[in-house]
Amino acid sequence: MPSPPPRSPHEAPKSGRRESWIRCLADTHRDHPDRQVVAGHHNVNYVVPLGWRLAVLLNTMPFRARVKCRMPRETVEVVPRIWPSETDLLAVVSRHLKEVPRCFRDFGDWSLHSYRAGRALSDLRPQGPVGERLMGLFADFFARTAAVPDAELPPRPDGWPRSENSQGFLHWLIRFTEEEVHQANLWRFDDLFAALGIPSDAMARFRGAADRPSLTPRPFCLLHTDVHRANVIVDRKDVAVIDWELAMYGDPLHELATHLVRMDYPQDEQAAMESLWSEAMRAAGLGRMTEGMATDLQVYLDFEYAQSVFPDVMRAALDLTGLADGPEAADYAGAAARVGRALRRAAGPLKLEEAADEDRAEQALRDWYAGPFGRALADAAECRAREDADGADDADEWGRVPEPTDTETTSTGPDDAAAQQLAPFADLLTGASRGCVLFDFDGPVCRLFPDGSSRQVADALRDLLRARGVQGVLTPEEERSIDPHDVLRAMDRAFSGSDLVGDLETLLTSGEVAATYTAPPTPGAHRLIRELRSRGVRIAVVTNNSPRAVAAYLHLHGLTDAFGPHVYGRTAKPGLLKPHPDSLNRALLALGAEPGDALMIGDKEADLLAARDAKVSFVGYAGDPAEAVSLRVAGAELVLSTLRPLLAVAESGPPGAAGAGPEGVPDPH
Incomplete structure (x- = not known):
């Protein structure tokens, strides 16, 4: 755009x-x-x-x-x-x-x-x-x-x-609605849209309607x-x-x-x-x-009815989360009436065949409110805002609040050595070249499951298997693993494409989203992201976590605009999780970048292997010595215990492109 x-x-x-x-x-x-x-x-x-x-x-x-x-x-x-x-x-x-x-x-x-x-x-x-x-x-x-x-x-x-x-103007409006309104908010409202009968390709259908006349x-x-x-x-x-x-x-x-x-x-x-x-x-x-008003006005009216269904639904849902004492029956009924009216007006232009009536809309709103993207996320955002306000007294002259500091020594010796090893990436990190940086999420950006808390999610997946009568599929190691991805991969191998695998993925996503509410940022990560963004460096998240969880974290920390749409996470095919290079390849394609112009920051052996397969340079990040040893044994040539060297190199160049956005390929329109 x-x-x-x-x-x-x-x-x-x-x-x-x-x-x-x-x-x-x-x-x-x-x-x-x-x-x-x-x-x-x-x-x-x-x-x-x-x-x-x-x-x-x-x-x-x-x-x-x-x-x-x-x-x-x-x-x-x-x-x-x-x-x-x-x-x-x-x-x-x-x-x-x-x-x-x-x-x-x-x-x-x-x-x-x-x-x-x-x-x-x-x-x-x-x-x-x-x-x-x-x-x-x-x-x-x-x-x-x-x-x-x-x-x-x-x-x-x-x-x-x-x-x-006029035709180009209409197409711009449609594309904005599709990309910046509908698709950009699917991370939070996808389940609600689906429950209301709004298909994921609604605006694409509208754009491609064969019976619409060309505008005068x-x-x-x-x-x-x-x-x-x-x-x-x-x-x-x-x-x-x-x-x-x-x-x-x-x-x-x-x-x-x-x-x-x-x-x-x-x-x-x-x-x-x-x-x-x-x-x-x-x-x-x-x-x-x-000129052309007799036919063209109806086209714009149809567009307005079509596009307004998305903000009307989202605002009705978000208004429920803003009620201090929680919504009562009348609040749900009022929200459902707003949603029902929007759906009725959009049904013709969007060709909605299964649009929800008000009873179904009310139930969809109740389910969304009670889920991980409803009141719980709103409360987490409010808590984060209070914490930011409490820290405002520590802000510098630019209004930036300091991030958590590294616990290691402030000696510049190790950083200087690491900076020398990062010298080949200086042009990329300073924005002097048209490179891109790919961040793994859990580790380099935040600690999604600190102190082994992922075990609760892994146990929840195993509980679901037992409730479904599934036994004898997991190995002893998978039965003990604290990594829920181990359980998901095992069940995908045994029951690929089944409803069971889909239900496990949904449960895992809910656990990951809930974890973002309190996930501590990796020291220096937010500052590095913003520095790269300010210099016009193309950045993306490539992760085995749900892209919806990543989006929730970025939303809570004011980083959504830094990455834009460039979050590439777990899909409906767990077999494509890292070490498969799928998420990296998708990021490179969307960013319009060549593998040789990319650098990945990861903290697991699977990240290193995925980077190798994608022919992308790799820098390891290890928060503790054991993780560093694991990466070096796997063959990582450069492993950092802090993000400081990356930030130092990025800040060493002249100021970057002012107002550079997260977009990859220039918009041809």
Whole structure:
């Protein structure tokens, strides 16, 4: 997918005594005891009175004015953001649409905005008809937004579809939904989607529908893309549309479609809104933007119904985990009603043949909530957030909290020797060459099962075998093993492809996910990952663990974006576990890397053997001397007892490619 452009020069942090005063006063406003809290999906806003000192410094009027302190929220990203800064866009939009609140200052972690007085339409008319006058104002808003000069807008991402490439724009939206919304969240919601009757290839089916007409080329323009009742402020006879963080540049019919779906107009008002929009665009001299509307609007409506099923399901599920005392029957029923409505609207566009009714949806939500990806993971994330907050006092000037330190001596002698051995990989680790680094998970990234705790999972697998009446298949060594993979491999040899093997894998995945809640990071691992990521080094996880467990750990530690989709773990074929090179080969293919340009960091003999078969260079990591001996006996030439040498080499080069992403092969679109 195209990446957002870097921040514009004017967005650099302001400095000087005056700006220091502004920041100090702004922080005081943000912490105002009588602040009004207004929360949405993407931001939390504190509305407070504007003091005269800050007003003077901002060159604005203080009398009876209020400001909005805007903090972004961590949320499931389900819509594209092609511009990383709402501030840049508001600087343009507020010049042309005077009613749009402007941004006074962007402090990086939060921003200070003017406040638009009035009431949200969602409070005045939460559902049902809105009347022709308001629809006329909406139509006028869309026409004025479309007329904002393209040349004044912030730069679009590289590879963004050109104006009039409506078909390419639609394909970009479909691909974003498929890759960044549906597939990217399968690690947590796959079971829920399946229980609701949403197939894993739902968006691929939508993209390949043979009965869909090709879109008419239309000129592109600025789109808000999120004009719904909560984002419309009504003040007497005027309206203002707020919250521009999801704005983009594209086909104007997409704007109309998102508005119609999210406003949920009655049928007669939807038809009236379509006519008013078309008339307003033509009256503004933008008639070409309405061409092909008779057929193409329905295509965009179908897309909106199709894509919205994923965020609607995920938000309904996540809202249950946010209830302090846990959901009650009414909460489950309400969530099921939301999910059922989304499924009914998406059933036609996605051709859902077995979409769940509300009773089935409620049971699916209950099962998900009680499973390893529901409340338990949410509680683990909250606990992790509290720990991070407690450690914030130890953060450095960049806000980074120190990771666990190595227990070995701080003498530089061994590190210097190891760094010399790592010299052949210097270009790769510093980002000077187009190489990639492949991390094993349990060991080099974290200690998934410290102190032999994997035995509990291995015992659970053996208990399941006994419950199914399976005896005499495991060897004595496998009966005693604390490694659940030994049990899984043995049963795959005996019953490959059976439901029993699938049930064992599911049970193992649940145990691994639960282990991520408390798994301690390997000292220095997170820092090494972020350093490589910042330098544009392509990185991936290649592991025998479930990719869903890896994704859960990365989610808990804020590392999801570092790896992107590049997590290659256990599949439905246990015979392909390491030492088979399958996970490494999949990573190399997806990253577009040659084996000779790759380095693997592993802690087991199976990692070494897989790297050899894949013809990938190998560096061993051993947390204790016994593991180091095992790797050396197996033939590893370089075994490190700490990740410090790797980090030292990575940090030794010049700064890497700013904003480099985890993507492998460049997006041809």
